[in-house]
Amino acid sequence: MSTDTHPADAALDLDGVDPVRTVALGGVALLIAAYSSVFYHFVDVTGEPILFVLVGALALAAATSLSSSLRLRSAAAVAVGLLAAGLALYVFSLPRQPPLVPLVTDAIALMTGRSLLQVTNVDLWVLGVSPGPLFLTWYLAMRRRYVAGVLAGGGTLAFLVLTTDASTLTTLLGVVGAIVAVAVGDMDRRGDSLKAAEPLAVLLAVLIVLSAVAPVVPAGPSRTADTWSRFQAGGPGAGGGTVEANLLEADNQLGIAGNLSLSPDVRFRVESDAEAYWQVGTYDRYTGDGWVRTGSSHSYRGDLDAPPGRSQTVSQTYTAVDELEVVPAAWKPVSVDESIADDATVNDLEGLEVDGSIAEGERFSVTSRVPVASAEELRAAGTDYPSSVEDRYTRLPSSTSDRVAERTERITARAETPYDTARVVERWLKNNKEYSLDVQRPRKNVADEFLFEMDAGYCTYYATTMVVMLRTQDIPARLAVGYTSGERVAEDEWVVRGYNAHAWVEAYFPDVGWVRFDPTPAGPRRAAEQQELTNARENNRTGVDLNDTGGSEWTPSPTATPAPLTPRAEQPVQEAPGEMTIPDRITRPGGTPAQNVTLSDPSINTAPANGSGADDGGSESTGPFGGRPPTREEATLGAIVLLGLVVGLRRTGLTGRAYRAVWLRYQPTRDPETDAERAFERLEYVLAERHRPRRPEETPRQYLAAIGADERAAQVAYIRERARYAGKVTREEADEAVSLVDDIVGWRGV
Numbered sequence: 001m002s003t004d005t006h007p008a009d010a011a012l013d014l015d016g017v018d019p020v021r022t023v024a025l026g027g028v029a030l031l032i033a034a035y036s037s038v039f040y041h042f043v044d045v046t047g048e049p050i051l052f053v054l055v056g057a058l059a060l061a062a063a064t065s066l067s068s069s070l071r072l073r074s075a076a077a078v079a080v081g082l083l084a085a086g087l088a089l090y091v092f093s094l095p096r097q098p099p100l101v102p103l104v105t106d107a108i109a110l111m112t113g114r115s116l117l118q119v120t121n122v123d124l125w126v127l128g129v130s131p132g133p134l135f136l137t138w139y140l141a142m143r144r145r146y147v148a149g150v151l152a153g154g155g156t157l158a159f160l161v162l163t164t165d166a167s168t169l170t171t172l173l174g175v176v177g178a179i180v181a182v183a184v185g186d187m188d189r190r191g192d193s194l195k196a197a198e199p200l201a202v203l204l205a206v207l208i209v210l211s212a213v214a215p216v217v218p219a220g221p222s223r224t225a226d227t228w229s230r231f232q233a234g235g236p237g238a239g240g241g242t243v244e245a246n247l248l249e250a251d252n253q254l255g256i257a258g259n260l261s262l263s264p265d266v267r268f269r270v271e272s273d274a275e276a277y278w279q280v281g282t283y284d285r286y287t288g289d290g291w292v293r294t295g296s297s298h299s300y301r302g303d304l305d306a307p308p309g310r311s312q313t314v315s316q317t318y319t320a321v322d323e324l325e326v327v328p329a330a331w332k333p334v335s336v337d338e339s340i341a342d343d344a345t346v347n348d349l350e351g352l353e354v355d356g357s358i359a360e361g362e363r364f365s366v367t368s369r370v371p372v373a374s375a376e377e378l379r380a381a382g383t384d385y386p387s388s389v390e391d392r393y394t395r396l397p398s399s400t401s402d403r404v405a406e407r408t409e410r411i412t413a414r415a416e417t418p419y420d421t422a423r424v425v426e427r428w429l430k431n432n433k434e435y436s437l438d439v440q441r442p443r444k445n446v447a448d449e450f451l452f453e454m455d456a457g458y459c460t461y462y463a464t465t466m467v468v469m470l471r472t473q474d475i476p477a478r479l480a481v482g483y484t485s486g487e488r489v490a491e492d493e494w495v496v497r498g499y500n501a502h503a504w505v506e507a508y509f510p511d512v513g514w515v516r517f518d519p520t521p522a523g524p525r526r527a528a529e530q531q532e533l534t535n536a537r538e539n540n541r542t543g544v545d546l547n548d549t550g551g552s553e554w555t556p557s558p559t560a561t562p563a564p565l566t567p568r569a570e571q572p573v574q575e576a577p578g579e580m581t582i583p584d585r586i587t588r589p590g591g592t593p594a595q596n597v598t599l600s601d602p603s604i605n606t607a608p609a610n611g612s613g614a615d616d617g618g619s620e621s622t623g624p625f626g627g628r629p630p631t632r633e634e635a636t637l638g639a640i641v642l643l644g645l646v647v648g649l650r651r652t653g654l655t656g657r658a659y660r661a662v663w664l665r666y667q668p669t670r671d672p673e674t675d676a677e678r679a680f681e682r683l684e685y686v687l688a689e690r691h692r693p694r695r696p697e698e699t700p701r702q703y704l705a706a707i708g709a710d711e712r713a714a715q716v717a718y719i720r721e722r723a724r725y726a727g728k729v730t731r732e733e734a735d736e737a738v739s740l741v742d743d744i745v746g747w748r749g750v
Contacts, residue, residue, distance in 0.1 A: 019194045021144075024185040028141035030177030030636070031153040032060075032134065034170050038160050039126045042116060045287045045397045046123040055127055059134040067142035079136035079152075086128025093124050116163050117285060117292040118252055120348075120392075146185025150178045172211050176204055176640060205641045243437070243458065244501035247280075247481040248326055254283055254291040254481070256460050258441035262529060263498030264536040264544040268324060270486070271493045272316040276370065277516065278328035278496065279482040282349045282506065286468060288397045288445045291479050295348025303335045304350060307513035309377075311369035318366070320358045321495075321546070327352040328482055328496075330368040331506070331514060337365040349478075373512045378419040381509040385476055389508050393476035396468060401448045405472035418475045422507050425469050426519045429462050435524035462520040463503040476508035480516070489548045497544070499529045660685075664745055672734035676723035679737040683716050686745055712740045 036056060043049040059082075066075070116122050133156040140149035157174040160166040166174075183200050187193075242263045247254065270278060283291035314330050327336070327344065333352050336344050339362070345353045358364065373381075411428050415421040436456035442449035447468035450461045463479050470477040481503045486496035502525075506514040536544045664682055669675060684694060691707040698706065700717045719737040723729040 020188045024188050027177045027180030031174050034174030035157040042122045042126050059131040063135045063139035075139050079132045083132035090125045090128045120294045146181045244498040247501050252293045256446050259438045262532040264533045265498045266321045269319040273314045275485045276330035279331045280326040283479045297345040297347045300344035306369040307371045309512040310372045314368045316366050319363050324358040329366040333368045335367045340364045371513045379417040384510050389476050394471050408469040426517045429519040430521045435521045459503040459520040463505050466505045466519045480506045672729045673723045675734040679741045680720035682741045
């Protein structure tokens, strides 16, 4: 007989409920929910997840309906076919050819730690890949092939761990589900009762508790800022590093941290034709709690494209004072010199990177073409964005609150162009939020919480919120990171320190390119930097000064001073009440003073955005969940821990003894007859403990006489007899019986 027709492989009998099998299937469902939650996160970040929900539901429904009729080999063929068709759909959606090249390279990168969120069309990847594992995992579970089902689902979860997308909490949920499925599934096949699973419940509770204080299960770092990590020492997202490390060591994924500090150490010198922000990287995909740079990198192959509009050539020569792992450059870089050309790479966002590092003392040159456009030109740029730009840089997670768009529309109601919208948002954030490095990292959507719940933050919060606000208005925008210009030590030379690390915003304008906006208040930021430098100098810290720093500030000569390529955020701007001042020219290579125009905007004010005056962002969260309700994952694990605790206590007899102790010492008042009966039951119990139990053939009076009970016990028995046989007992008599038993319970003698 074929193994496919074995009675143990029959589908679930829906006419009855088998508790053992139900629990085993629940374990498989928990495993499926674990890796499906990661898939859901992907499609939530990139678009509407409803299609994924429908596809997943169809796969599970098909597995359920076919589990009683489809042979194992046929089911495996269906799963492989679904996977192959989905991968083909994904590969042929890519613009690159031949199609096998991106498939192979992406697979290798993913298996070695590259997050799936870096895949440009990750939503298509999920829709193509997920049906196969979902179908096969659930089909095997319905056939009682629990081990095989766990291997199929566990392999999917393990892949997500390798890509660093499965968090500790998600991985733990999957591991718990797999253990339940295998262990209880084995009991199901043997015909054991569910009582045999009690030790398993205790072990799972221990596993979960241990994982709260130690990494029991593996997980990827990309989403380790999950709530479970709050229980671990110095959990992710708690802060404690520097702004520079958070921004510039992020590589392709930038997590938004909590409280940070500043580093005054000198990083490099730069000789440049003009003052600029020295950009290191940009990020296009907002995940709600951080940023991801999608796409891949390729070797530098010569000059890069210049911006689409007018631009100015800016030559820069950098000297590494400390080892550098980044290539700073004024936007937009078009070439590098031969000293680093062999090690330079270019990412899909046209930023420069270095394979390895740039040694201390090494010099290299970068040539940039900086966009040049007046405010009038930017206002007239229109909204005819290239489809590749619009699709990539206007996306927001579907879970982004509608109130962000509503607040942005109200703030920018009088802005008539994308440029004016960007300027209004930039100034509104400066006027309505305080600068602070001491903040508590939000647990949900960072932009939403900074806009509505927090009063203070630093550059990453300002820039992230502005990008999200612009995207709600269909304006392409992205997050840029790098260094501000630094300390000017000569007419064309600057010294850049760690605390110059910064995040800002770039918005796209047709026929111009990417234009910088900086919503972070410059005054408080510069004051914090100067205070850090002063403290370092007072403590004689090395590495914070060079030969030409530490003295009086360099004073420009009255002639031929290079002008900044964009208006410096530090320059004071005069504003009339209720009006927003917008610089006439955001790029001024000619050095002439910028004229100003005003944009009336009654919504501009200096009151806190939430009107509360409370520093919600900087307050310390209390409790294991940061003062908020637990997530679904946390609640599930907590319920398992509670179940294991109850089972463990019951198996040791502690719950029974605890119940008896309470039952014996506490008797609530009801009707007299019930109270008299309950009082006698308590009396019998305590007498059995202190003497012996009453034998079946003994009447209560015979029993009390045999053990030599005192008059109190006899009175309780008399009142109970009246209640049971005469059917008549007063409230006072019932209360007397209860009081007498209370005395007996509290006193060892009877």
